[in-house]
Amino acid sequence: MNLTINEIDRIIEMAWEDRTTFEAIKYQFKLDEQQVIELMRKEMKPSSFRLWRKRVQGRKTKHEKLRVFEKGRFKCSRQKQITHNNISKR
16 A cells, blocks of 8 residues: 555545445545555554444445445435535435
8 A cells, every 4th residue: 555645634534434435435545445444543543443443333334235326426315416616406
């Protein structure tokens, strides 16, 4: 793994987000779930890592297979569309 500081920060941010799946991280950064776990363990304080692991372990929103996406995109069905810097109404 040769990642920049900005990429590491973004991966950590994505890993903490409830609705961002491990598959989305893999798609963008080529890191599988185990590699994300190892990166989180290495980059975070032990107490923060334990809190994160407890939070994501078995969470449906972190695994694409357990979620339903619109047309294969990494996006929650409740997420609003943004067009020309305006939030579209449904």
